[in-house]
Amino acid sequence: xxxxxxxxxxxxxxxxxxxxxxxxxxxxxxxxxxxxxxxxxxxxxxxxxxxxxxxxxxxxxxxxxxxxxxxxxxxxxxxxxxxxxxxxxxxxxxxxxxxxxxxxxxxxxxxxxxxxxxxxxxxxxxxxxxxxxxxxxxxxxxxxxxxxxxxxxxxxxxxxxxxxxxxxxxxxxxxxxxxxxxxxxxxxxxxxxxxxxxxxxxxxxxxxxxxxxxxxxxxxxxxxxxxxxxxxxxxxxxx
Amino acid sequence: xxxxxxxxxxxxxxxxxxxxxxxxxxxxxxxxxxxxxxxxxxxxxxxxxxxxxxxxxxxxxxxxxxxxxxxxxxxxxxxxxxxxxxxxxxxxxxxxxxxxxxxxxxxxxxxxxxxxxxxxxxxxxxxxxxxxxxxxxxxxxxxxxxxxxxxxxxxxxxxxxxxxxxxxxxxx
Numbered sequence: 001x002x003x004x005x006x007x008x009x010x011x012x013x014x015x016x017x018x019x020x021x022x023x024x025x026x027x028x029x030x031x032x033x034x035x036x037x038x039x040x041x042x043x044x045x046x047x048x049x050x051x052x053x054x055x056x057x058x059x060x061x062x063x064x065x066x067x068x069x070x071x072x073x074x075x076x077x078x079x080x081x082x083x084x085x086x087x088x089x090x091x092x093x094x095x096x097x098x099x100x101x102x103x104x105x106x107x108x109x110x111x112x113x114x115x116x117x118x119x120x121x122x123x124x125x126x127x128x129x130x131x132x133x134x135x136x137x138x139x140x141x142x143x144x145x146x147x148x149x150x151x152x153x154x155x156x157x158x159x160x161x162x163x164x165x166x167x168x169x170x171x172x173x174x175x176x177x178x179x180x181x182x183x184x185x186x187x188x189x190x191x192x193x194x195x196x197x198x199x200x201x202x203x204x205x206x207x208x209x210x211x212x213x214x215x216x217x218x219x220x221x222x223x224x225x226x227x228x229x230x231x232x233x234x235x236x237x238x239x
Numbered sequence: 240x241x242x243x244x245x246x247x248x249x250x251x252x253x254x255x256x257x258x259x260x261x262x263x264x265x266x267x268x269x270x271x272x273x274x275x276x277x278x279x280x281x282x283x284x285x286x287x288x289x290x291x292x293x294x295x296x297x298x299x300x301x302x303x304x305x306x307x308x309x310x311x312x313x314x315x316x317x318x319x320x321x322x323x324x325x326x327x328x329x330x331x332x333x334x335x336x337x338x339x340x341x342x343x344x345x346x347x348x349x350x351x352x353x354x355x356x357x358x359x360x361x362x363x364x365x366x367x368x369x370x371x372x373x374x375x376x377x378x379x380x381x382x383x384x385x386x387x388x389x390x391x392x393x394x395x396x397x398x399x400x401x402x403x404x405x406x407x408x409x410x411x
Contacts (some may be wrong), residue, residue, distance in 0.1 A: 035384060035385035035387075035395065036296060036385070038387055039387035040386065042388075043387065046293055046294060046391055047295070049291070049293065049295020052294075065353075115325075116324040116327075117324055119324075119326070119327045120294055123327065123411050127386055127387075134386075167322055
């Protein structure tokens with residue numbers, strides 16, 4: 001399948017939103033408190049809405065979501081990582097929302113094909129980012145257990161953060177500038193949360209960072225199996 | 240693009256605008272500010288432009304169906320509801336009457352902003368025109384319980400004066 005540049009970018013951004021939305025949805029019935037259950041579901045809903053708009057510009061949204069094989073997905077490996085404990089989910093959310101907020105702000109300021117969606121979504125993502133930052137502060141600068149779990153999560157996911165700033169066809173943004181802004185912001189939040197900024201590489205195809213090329217980590221296949229099985233088992237079914 | 244609105248379009252816009260919001264039935268779509276335009280495309284054929292509050296708001300489908308029904312009832316046979324994202328909806332698009340009704344319904348209305356654009360909650364006090372008030376007792380002494388509440392557009396707060404929890408329609 002050959003794709004034009006805007007389609008490549010629409011798949012990348014749409015798959016990020018779709019996959020993270022599904023991961024957050026997995027918290028339904030399991031979140032530590034009711035308010036967080038509702039918060040994570042609402043963030044998932046915002047992301048699903050963004051995914052629907054983006055995937056619809058690339059083709060049929062249902063076919064793209066439910067009938068593609070793992071290798072055809074273009075999402076970052078970061079968003080497909082399993083939820084882990086609550087701190088792990090928050091660290092993933094902090095890294096991703098900060099990136100998504102910077103990206104949409106830049107796209108919204110331009111005149112490209114994603115400007116309309118980005119102008120809308122940037123306002124939603126501002127709340128996601130704030131939610132993740134507040135929880136990072138609360139867990140990091142909270143109890144000893146919370147601090148330990150938050151630190152472990154931030155360190156474990158660090159190696160998936162370099163991939164966000166790799167070039168994507170059709171995405172006309174200043175990636176180097178965004179990466180600097182991302183690092184400044186995340187470092188500041190971690191410092192305030194009394195956490196140590198992780199060391200070590202933030203990318204490397206042998207460890208992490210080729211989701212945009214269709215190479216995914218092992219847990220992603222299992223996630224897709226769950227997400228797609230109903231549609232594949234009962235094609236065309238509706239409520 | 241400048242288009243002139245005909246008398247018929249103005250009339251149909253009013254009919255579509257009087258449809259209640261499916262999730263907050265105290266508000267009409269006109270008061271919520273999500274109805275952008277009605278264009279008459281031909282005899283008995285009309286196109287309606289609707290903008291979502293949040294990109295993923297599931298109410299948009301119910302809104303579309305309700306608008307179609309209202310216009311069908313008015314004798315328009317062919318109704319197309321088109322979703323437009325640009326310019327993005329903002330809580331500033333909720334009318335003054337809409338805000339009053341929200342407050343009466345027990346939901347703290349969104350505050351009108353001096354500066355448009357995204358406002359992270361933690362930065363909000365310096366950029367807001369007015370303090371947030373409890374819709375029950377009017378106290379400004381309230382605290383945030385959760386940034387996300389029963390729907391994506393609301394936050395959950397508690398009044399420290401009357402102790403009642405309440406929803407706050409977040410500024411967007």
